[in-house]
Amino acid sequence: METDVLIVGAGPCGLTLAHELLRRGLRPRLIDKNVRAAENTKALGVMSRTLELLTPSGLAKEMVGLGVKVPAFSIYSEGRQLARFDFARHVESAYPYVLMLPQPATEAVLTKHVEALGGQIERGTELVGLEQNEAGVEALLRHVDGGEERVQVRWLIGCDGAHSKVRHLVGATFVGKTFEQSFATGNVRMQWDVPNNQAFARLNRGNFIAYFPMPDGQHRFIIAYKPEEAPAGEITLEEIQRAIDACGPEGARATDPTWLARYQINQRKVDCYLWRHVVLVGDAAHIHSPIGAQGMNTGIQDAFNLGWKLALVAQGKAHERLLESYASERAEVGRQLLRNTGRLTDLALMHQPVATATRDAVAPHLTRLEKVQQIFTTNASELSIAYPRSPLAIEDGSEKAGSGQGAIKAGSRAPDGQICKGHENVPGRLYDLLNGDRHVLLLFGRRKEEVDGELRSALGGWRDWLDVYHILRGQPDGAGEEGVYYNPDDTLFERYGIEDEGAVLIRPDGYVAVRGRFGAEGSLRRYREWAGVE
Incomplete structure (x- = not known):
């Protein structure tokens, strides 16, 4: 074997997995088809459970020092508060908040720690083919200069995102649906009197905008549109301001927009995470609504679940069937993730008058209940994830x-x-x-x-x-x-x-x-x- 583990994709999932393997004595090979790290990505919130897992290696402390701690998330409809979910009060963790840290900063911290352990990212190296055999996987790689290389590995890990080449090459089906809503997102500077550690969403008769603070004083916004009302072309400051004026806060102004993007939500999941000697991780295995900020966190936690198991197997200290528990445990997490984020998205973006009025009347009373607060914050912080039906429980x-x-x-x-x-x-x-x-x-x-x-x-x-x-x-x-x-x-x-x-x-x-x-x-x-x- 030229290497035990080849990781395809150097985003948060691939970097986390490489780090976990390196600190257990393995030397994985980490490749990424992009010549340089992405400067703008949608992922922003780092949840309590993710920070707990990153604590022993010192990454959490470094990330917390760079981010913005958001202790609560509020939802308003037509200027009236429907809910305030208090993480500081209800999350039993050393990290009772959502840490707002842009994905490029998270990747930079992970990269530094990977390199400190002797790892490196081979940028400009793309996976173009793979063939499984009794010994593992023969992978065909293409370098940025056009040269090709064949490498034999025991395990190939697909951490290459929503458009995963690894998923395509193994023939995994990506089952799910596309939401009707269209979205616009980006970074702006907000002129208002809102404290810089507040995150909230504002709804108004089918209109939706959410705001999330960033460490540099900017705010990330997300706008949702009804299918028939989604604008075309580039996002403009005027478009952003129209959404703010429609939903609030009243008098708020946006300036200096940067990194603007449109997209639609897909809710999809593979039917299998483990394909003999190929394993799918993160967005390569599941994609879903960004409402709830669960995507990057779930992928990082996929990597933590897989990391210790793969290390024991690769070092000959455990049977290969240990990896089956990764597939079964994280597939169930992925299934619940799609269900819960789908429900939240439908609830937040409903625009039928009767349904909206019912939601707005019931939500303030329901969300004040201690049990509801506990369930929402524990689920959102991912502390409720468990594997009760696992063979390892x-x-x-x-x-x-x-x-x-x-x-x-x-x-x-x-x-x-x-x-x-x-x-x-x-x-x-x-x-x-x-x-x-x-x-x-x-x-x-x-x-x-x-x-x-x-x-x-x-x-x-x-x-x-x-x-x-x-x-x-x-x-x-x-x-x-x-x-x-x-x-x-x-x-x-x-x-x-x-x-x-x-x-x-x-x-x-x-x-x-x-x-x-x-x-x-x-x-x-x-x-x-x-x-x-x-």
Whole structure:
């Protein structure tokens, strides 16, 4: 093999996957047909869950320093507020906001970290053909000077966007529909008295415009048109101002427009993410409405889901069927994404008078409900993504684990909480132990000396890919024993549904793989056997 992994496409998905493989010791080849990185793209919002996944490698901190934190999103219709979704209040994360950071800036941060690990982007290199064989994939590449190259790889990953050449070459069907609405978007400077950390949409009898702050003082706007009213030709400042005057805020003026584009929404998804030795990621696998700002985030999280699995398989530490869990887990996320963004788009862009009046009458009362706020913000921040039906989600079923009301289940995002060592008075966070590289086993309620021989034996062969920590109730005892932490407010026991004793295995991408009684040797072995981890 000339290389284990060839990644096609150096956007956010390809860069994230390359970074995850590089920090696990692989040397993927990353190509992109464009000679230079794109300067203007539609993606802007980075969600809480994406930032959590980017935290262990230091990328999140750098991105947060560059972006604008938006703590809430409001919706108005005919000048009246229909809803205000408060991320700062309802999102349980270190990042209780939407980070507004243009995609080129996100790509620049990712590129810097990829290059710091010894990776590089081969720009001006295009995939023009592929043929799968027993050993993997033979890919035909064409360079910017017209020269061609054949390369044999074990795995070829399509991160090449909505018009994916990889998807076309493997013959994947792209099933879905095109929305009737047309859209215009771009960047402007707004003359108004609105604080620079506010994002909101304004509706008026079928007209729609949304505003999102950007780090340089500009605002990204999105205008939606009824099919019969969509203008043709280039977007003008006069057109933008007409939309502002129709929807509001009253008296607002737009100036200095840059990067203006028209487009239509497609809602499409491939029927299969995994084609033998070819894997589809991000927009190559699913495209949808930009309402909700889920596209780039979902693609980056595709890459995180795939990264640790592909690394174990490529290094011979896991069976190839581990990649099947990527396909099944992320296909379900993609299906739900298309459904939810489609519903939101239909709700926001409805223009029939009776339906609009009903929406405007009901929405203010409904969206004030705590449960509705929780559901919307958790879904939008992507903290609600879970894999309960995954073969990698194993519930032990013991009466002593999982009986806590509202406790998470296997397949859910691992909750955070306070921990501290025996000699520390200031608590840290459980997430500080999750490095995104290795599995983590939390043993609740027992010290090291209380671990029985059977569990010690079961863990003996996992040392190369597993970190083990003991979590005890109460205040630190002053001893500072290695690998032993205290949960002073008992929140971790509650959130993981542990009454007295229990075991929780957390995957490298921060999702609960196994949850059960203390020890749980059988469940741990089942997980290891299915994944083929050695």
